[in-house]
Amino acid sequence: MTVLEEVLSANSAYAEAFGDKSELALPPARGFAILTCMDARLDPAKYAGLSEGDAHVIRNAGGRASDDAIRSLVISYKLLGTKEWFVIHHTNCGMEFFTDEVIRGLLANSLETAALGEAGFYDVGTGPGSAEAKYVDWLTISDQASSVLQDVGRIKAHPLVPAGIPVYGYIYDVTTGRLVEVPAAMAAGSAH
Numbered sequence: 001m002t003v004l005e006e007v008l009s010a011n012s013a014y015a016e017a018f019g020d021k022s023e024l025a026l027p028p029a030r031g032f033a034i035l036t037c038m039d040a041r042l043d044p045a046k047y048a049g050l051s052e053g054d055a056h057v058i059r060n061a062g063g064r065a066s067d068d069a070i071r072s073l074v075i076s077y078k079l080l081g082t083k084e085w086f087v088i089h090h091t092n093c094g095m096e097f098f099t100d101e102v103i104r105g106l107l108a109n110s111l112e113t114a115a116l117g118e119a120g121f122y123d124v125g126t127g128p129g130s131a132e133a134k135y136v137d138w139l140t141i142s143d144q145a146s147s148v149l150q151d152v153g154r155i156k157a158h159p160l161v162p163a164g165i166p167v168y169g170y171i172y173d174v175t176t177g178r179l180v181e182v183p184a185a186m187a188a189g190s191a192h
């Protein structure tokens with residue numbers, strides 16, 4: 001089966017057993033949101049115990065508080081009533097393995113998938129690439145605790161975010177499945 005066939009087949013089985021999920025309300029029942037990385041090893045529904053309808057999950061590369069992630073969080077609160085937010089980055093994140101300079105160089109050479117070796121990512125594909133990557137802030141990560149603190153701080157300081165929302169900062173450990181608190185981020189994220 002192709003990936004497309006696999007997904008559609010899994011979806012038919014899911015829809016067959018959909019049951020009373022058709023009755024779910026639009027606002028998240030448990031009133032919170034999680035901003036986390038798109039990494040395939042992370043399943044927020046499992047690591048945080050979510051069912052359909054429970055919470056908002058906003059994902060991007062790194063789980064970074066980009067302008068677009070903040071757009072979603074503001075909608076989550078302002079229109080859909082969430083009252084607590086989590087920022088969850090993780091160990092062994094792909095965003096640690098390159099810098100803006102590196103990805104800009106790779107994309108300038110080739111649009112094809114790069115390879116990851118001991119010394120980081122390198123191009124195996126052919127050109128042409130594009131200089132457009134220079135205009136993107138890739139929001140790479142050099143240290144997980146610092147990136148969580150930075151993102152919690154940015155969210156808390158944002159003019160569209162009310163002071164009363166607590167923002168919890170955690171790192172998910174991909175070797176244990178455990179959420180590990182980032183104390184400085186928890187302090188920065190407390191409601192006030």
Ligand SMILES: [Zn+2]
Nearest residue numbers: 037039093094
């Ligand atoms: Zn990641």
